[in-house]
Amino acid sequence: MQNEKQLTNEQSLQIIQQMIGVAQKNVSQNGFHFLLWGFLNVGAALTQYLFIKMNCGELLINSPWIAMAIIGGIAATIYERRKDKIERHETFTNHFYGWVWVSFGISMFVGIFYANVYQVNMIPIILTLAAFATMVSGAILQFTPLKIGAIVFWASALTTCFFSPTNGLLVFSLAIALGYILPGILLWKKFNQQERV
Amino acid sequence: MFKPLDPLLHSELRLAVMSLLVGVKEAEFSFIKEKTNASAGNLSVQITKLNDAGYITVKKTFKDNYPLTTCKITPKGVSAFDNYVKTISAYLNQKK
Numbered sequence: 001m002q003n004e005k006q007l008t009n010e011q012s013l014q015i016i017q018q019m020i021g022v023a024q025k026n027v028s029q030n031g032f033h034f035l036l037w038g039f040l041n042v043g044a045a046l047t048q049y050l051f052i053k054m055n056c057g058e059l060l061i062n063s064p065w066i067a068m069a070i071i072g073g074i075a076a077t078i079y080e081r082r083k084d085k086i087e088r089h090e091t092f093t094n095h096f097y098g099w100v101w102v103s104f105g106i107s108m109f110v111g112i113f114y115a116n117v118y119q120v121n122m123i124p125i126i127l128t129l130a131a132f133a134t135m136v137s138g139a140i141l142q143f144t145p146l147k148i149g150a151i152v153f154w155a156s157a158l159t160t161c162f163f164s165p166t167n168g169l170l171v172f173s174l175a176i177a178l179g180y181i182l183p184g185i186l187l188w189k190k191f192n193q194q195e196r197v
Numbered sequence: 198m199f200k201p202l203d204p205l206l207h208s209e210l211r212l213a214v215m216s217l218l219v220g221v222k223e224a225e226f227s228f229i230k231e232k233t234n235a236s237a238g239n240l241s242v243q244i245t246k247l248n249d250a251g252y253i254t255v256k257k258t259f260k261d262n263y264p265l266t267t268c269k270i271t272p273k274g275v276s277a278f279d280n281y282v283k284t285i286s287a288y289l290n291q292k293k
Contacts, residue, residue, distance in 0.1 A: 016212065023220050023221045088227055091220070
């Protein structure tokens with residue numbers, strides 16, 4: 001591309017359209033985090049359910065969530081660092097998307113702290129916060145399965161009120177499978193289809 | 198009577214750089230170079246002109262021990278780009 005080439009108005013418009021389109025992707029996220037945290041959450045919830053049924057000690061009962069946080073934290077950090085090395089520009093979509101999930105993480109930490117202090121069931125709190133972040137993500141990415149996933153989370157948060165905290169873990173697992181894993185798989189497929197074109 | 202086109206933007210490469218930056222939060226020099234198909238020297242000169250006019254900011258840092266230049270459009274740049282697009286649109290509408 002030359003710098004001082006005399007442009008016609010039509011050429012100017014063509015350059016603008018072409019360059020604006022070049023940095024924008026229809027799907028800017030591949031669903032990695034939904035799949036990672038989806039599988040880890042389901043794994044942790046079902047393991048905890050099993051430990052409760054086996055009458056294990058409190059430390060062992062809570063250990064799946066600690067393991068989930070450590071494994072997920074390390075995997076997410078490694079993935080983001082690698083992605084940062086490859087990507088040489090940041091879109092507004094990815095910028096806002098990132099902040100939504102950072103805010104979710106902080107809110108979840110506060111929610112879990114609150115649930116521990118007042119000894120209340122944390123599952124509805126986690127599901128409500130996840131619903132909020134998932135709905136905003138669905139809107140940012142213009143991806144309907146995520147919006148449906150958020151509705152599943154809200155409905156599940158209400159449903160768990162009618163179950164014991166132990167059985168609530170099963171409702172939680174099902175909600176995560178429908179709200180994170182399923183949209184995550186669809187997003188992964190859509191992203192890879194776009195990359196192949 | 199039409200407003201004159203901003204001469205700083207009415208150039209192929211500078212317009213391409215601004216059009217690219219208006220759609221992203223920030224972009225690395227290598228990314229802009231690849232997308233505009235410009236030579237490093239030429240692009241560097243045009244980026245300096247846009248930076249001097251206050252249309253973009255240029256941040257020089259290091260990434261994995263290599264120098265990294267990142268460009269970002271400023272509010273003044275967005276406004277200039279917006280005016281340029283409006284003026285171009287007015288010219289084209291007049292033609293129809």
